[in-house]
Amino acid sequence: MKRVVLCCVIGSCALFGGTAMVAIPLQIGAPATAQGQQGIQSADVATQLGERFETIARKVGPAVVSIEAVKPPRQAVEGKGKPVEESGSGVLIKHTGYSGYLVLTNNHVISFARPEQITIHLADGRLFRPVRVLADPETDIALLFIEGNGNLPTAVLGDSDQARVGRLVLAIGSPFGLNQTVTQGIISARERGQVSLGNTIRIKDFLQTDAAINPGSSGGPLVDMRGEVIGLNTAIASHNGSNSGVAFSIPINLVKRVTKQLLEQGSVPRGFLGMQVAQSFEPADALKLGMDRLHGALIERVYPETPAATAGLRANDVIVQVENVAIRDENHLINLISTLPPGQRVRLQVWRNRSVTSLDAVVGDWSKAQSRFRAQP
Secondary structure (H helix, E strand, C coil): CHHHHHHHHHHHHHHHHHHHHHHCCHHHHHHHHHHHHHHHHHHHHHHHHHHHHHHHHHHHHHHEEEEEEEECCCCCCCCCCCCEEEEEEEEEEEECCEEEEEEEEEHHHHCCCCHHHEEEECCCCCEECCCEEEEECCCCEEEEEECCCCCCCCCEECCHHHCCCCCEEEEEECHHHCCCEEEEEEEEEEEECCCCCCCCCCCCCEEEECCCCCCCCCCCEEECCCCEEEEEEEEECCCCCCCCCCEEEEEHHHHHHHHHHHHHHCCCCCEECCEEECCCCCHHHHHHCCCCCCCCEEEEEECCCCHHHHHCCCCCCEEEEECCEECCCHHHHHHHHHHCCCCCEEEEEEEECCEEEEEEEECEEHHHCCCCCCCCC
16 A cells, blocks of 8 residues: 555646646746756866866975974973974075075074084985074974075965965964865954964964864964965964964064164064063953953053063053053054064053053163063063
């Protein structure tokens, strides 16, 4: 009986379907044709995008290097511990301030290793050791100087200020020792500073990306669709140490500025005020202080005999503006003050006693005070 009913149902559907096809006007078929055309166009776009990825990988890949560094034991006790082997990535560039070639990478990849303990592997198999190393631990940027014969592949540095959220990017590096690995993603966010990266890294203003980055990718380039480097891949946010879709790159404009200062001066001059700012400024804190929106940097402590003390800053003040720049958070303030030259006078807008007041401060020299105020602006 069930078979009979099933056959009747199928037969009825077939009859109704055939009748409907005769009754429905032919123009109903037009959207199906349009949908098919759209599918073809989508396939064409996907093919063109894939070909663009291939072109960029061929263009930039040869300039991406892998780096191995042998460092002293972590426990600096004589006779104990073994040397630490660190691996990472880098990218070859030419710079007007140096006649040879530079490899851009992260300081944490090569820190504490002597030049003769660092090996640079090119994509074509050539090996180099740097003749000189310069680094800025506070931004986690390092320069490796190498001497080539004039035909080494190099990458072009772009403009990270134009790297908008949603833009497609490629990350190239050596995750887990797998050289010339290319992954794809987008710029997920900009101006990320709430990232814990160790005691030496103080200047944090990262591009966030979901391109897969893993251990060994550090120092490799983040590349836009023009094939230009817009960032140096530096860190990941992960519970297990592997890619979780949240990674951070140093904006290349910051890298260019630090590179220029290292080449010209051998170090990076920075300003400071001499105070401790809260690592987190919560909405409840802002409301308690009478603010109607969350912005600025909350001061927890002002150190005596510093530019901040001389300017009259106090604990529980919130710096909301420096000159004409509105302060987003504590990292923004630290980064901004750090870029100012020692001796420069600045006007600060400060939220105090439920209103805004203006104070003038003279920026101090961070190089002379960093041992005392290691984590402060």
